[in-house]
Amino acid sequence: MTTSAAEDAPRVKFVTTQGDFTVEVYPDKAPKTVANFLQYVRDKHYDGTIFHRVIENFMVQGGGYDAKYNEKPTRAPVPHEGREALERGGPHNTVGTLAMARTNDPNSATAQFFINVKDNPFLDPVPLPPGDPVKKFEYHGRTYENVPRSQLLNAAQLYGYTVFGKVVSGMDTINKIKAVPTGSGGPFPTDVPQTPVVIQSATIVKK
Template sequence: MATRRRLRASLRAMANPTALLETSLGNITVELYLDKMPITAGNFLKLAKSGFYDGLHFHRVINGFMLQFGCPHSRDPKSPRAGTGDSPDGTIRDEHPADAKFSNEPGTLSMANTGAPNSGSCQFFVNTVHNGYLDWFSPGPSKHPVFGRVTSGMDVVHAIEKTPTDRNDRPVTPVQMKKVTVQEG
């Protein structure tokens, strides 16, 4: 037990990792809340380090709401299955720590899920407005834990947000995630 406490204290002392998201419309840098959201941020980090996100496309973009990304089927930006896939490791456990009540504010990264408990996997979204009703600690059925935030590149986030979309909220001109590079804190 003492070893776990020392490990947690050591993790808290280190800076959170960041990731550079290189998109076809520009770069976005994000901080990942590994100190407070180890399951969700750790899942993103593992997938990013493996190259899972490289070459995928944003499959759902809603102006005045959010940008969604991370489905393995979105490698083909026209795939009808885009938005339905999980990571090779499957789903992760919901993470709702009492000391990490981060709201779905503009520029935050939040875990996408099906609405069912423990259904988050590889897909996440970037909030472009305050979507407090999506907070895991707010009333209602939708529970999406925030696990990071944009530290630079909100202009790129807004450029993606303004991309014309079809009736399924898919960008008409595909927006690709060229590469995600993790920088440890």
């Protein structure tokens, strides 16, 4: 990423009950994902939501539920841009990066996001070699040959997660969040902070 691109990156400040942190996002890497995220920020969607899934050696996830575990309404899902973002030189799922959460459907991301608290390369989209059929392709230690490109394009397990930003200040806050005691809460049997970690506000601080 060029210095000028980083300098132009929009930033969002989160104020939480565990402290503040700021992320920058990369519209040149994942334009639809970033536009979607910033619209939720402008709509104050994240204000009053919690980090409902916290796994100390993995990631912290939030942006979807209020403090009473009511799921907030969302707009239509955003198309998956993970592979394109990497091809444009975007970041991988490494410590401090910001990615969209989703269901098993790659194109299901709406408002929820997560912040990696360790390097999670298995969450990265898998690049596809050129050609149709793809002459040779490796995945999880196995080699596949002469696979129709459409088959790989439609393989949900190859999509990974779209990284679209990173924490640029307040990583100490993220480290506090990842260390909070967790258990059951609301509809979730595990990984819920026993003292709610609430996002009090999310504000665009640089456009």
